[in-house]
Amino acid sequence: MMTTTPKIALGTWAWGDTPDGQVFGNHLTxxxxxxxxxxxxAAGLTLWDTAYAYGSGASEDKLGDLLQDYPRDSYQLSTKFTPQMAAGDSDHEVADMLAGSLKRLHTDYIDIYWIHNPADVEKWTPQLIPLLQSGQIKRVGVSNHNLAQIKRANEILGEAGFQVSAVQNHFSLLYRSSEEAGIIDYCREHDITFFAYMVLEQGLLSGRFDVDHPLPAGSMRASVYNEVLPQVSALTAGLQEIGAAQGASAAEVATAYAIAKGTTPIIGVTKAKYIPSEAKAMALTLTPADIKRLEDLAQAANVDTKGSWEAPMA
Known part of the structure; x- marks a missing residue:
């Protein structure tokens, strides 16, 4: 079984967009x-992150079908239990949702299984234990949890000889609340992998969008980010300038920043042409001066990118 975590995970949130593409502005087959x-x-990017919540299984369906061409031990699967999508009429809600994910992903185990949000740490965390004991899940992660909730989940699992081995929170140049709250330090101290999602803020930090080239009209990400494009123009210019010295793009620098901060970025990739970009991001070196400059520009942008589903971390 593969156990090494690549420096970058690939996210499939956009693969399960609604048929009209209302979240990302696309519809992928x-x-x-x-x-x-x-x-x-082929590039060694073999950790795939999905969730039942991404299109009510649509993302898992596509990913599971496409990975059938590869031996199961050549990739890792990361998927999630979302409390708000539980049926509510069973004592085995986590196992029930996992069963659906296993079927859609054509597998009999998940490498990292997550509690998607901290709706009820006391209720849901214990339900992971029999799934760990049976081998249906190999590692446990918690997503969108604050430090106290992560510690409590760790206590509950610890009573059965297990631990939280991964945390997945929103982290980017524009949203560093998990760092400010001490979560990244806690993860480092306890051998927990911190996965950073929305590292590029759904494309805002990719360098592909600006006031004259806004995000796709009618999509949810456009409604959130287009109005702040003027505020982040200096930051994206800084990303592009730092990248130019190493032949890298703004997106590659923003990704390399997240790696430099001790996180494993989850990058949503919807086109094959962007795969070489991830390899380049993993190879980039940012100096302390580069990092300080980017963080100063991000602070000056004064943009709050906390998702509507997120509670404050700090």
Whole structure:
């Protein structure tokens, strides 16, 4: 079984967008995504992050079908239990949702299984224990949890001889609350992998969008980010300038920043042409001066990118 965590995980949130593309402004088919999987696997990007919540299983369906061409031990799967999507009429809600995910992903185990948010740490965390004991899940993660909730989940699992081995929170140049709250330090001290999602803020920090080239009209990300494009222009210019010295793009520098901060970025990739970009991001070196400059520019942008689903970390 593969146990090494790549420096970058690939996210499939956008793979399960609604048919009208209301979240990301796109509608992806398995045919569209096959080159992404093939090129990623060839590049050694073998950790795939999904969730039942991404299109009510649509993302898992596509990912599971596309990975059937590869031996199960050649990749890792990360998927999630979302409390708000539980049926509410069973004592085994986590196992029930996991069963659906296993079927859609064509596997009999998940490498990292997450509690998607801290709706009820006391209720849901214990339900992970029999799944760990049976081998249906290999590692446990908690997502969108604050430090106290992470510690409590760790206590509950610890009573059965297990531990939280991964945390997945929103982290980017524009949103560093998990660092400010001491979560990243806690993860480092307890051998917990910190996965950073929305590192590029759904494309805002990719360098592909500006006031004259806004995010796709009508999408949810456009409604959130287009109005702040003027505020982040200096930051994206800084990302581009630092990247130019190493032949890298703004997106690659923003990703390299998250790696430099001790996190494992989850990057949503919807086109195969972006796979080489992830390899470049993993190879970039940012100096302390680069990091300080970027953080100063991000602070000056004065943009709050906390998601509507998130509680404050600090």
């Amino acid at each position: 398995a045919t569209d995504l096959k080159p992404v999987v093939d090129d990623a696997m």
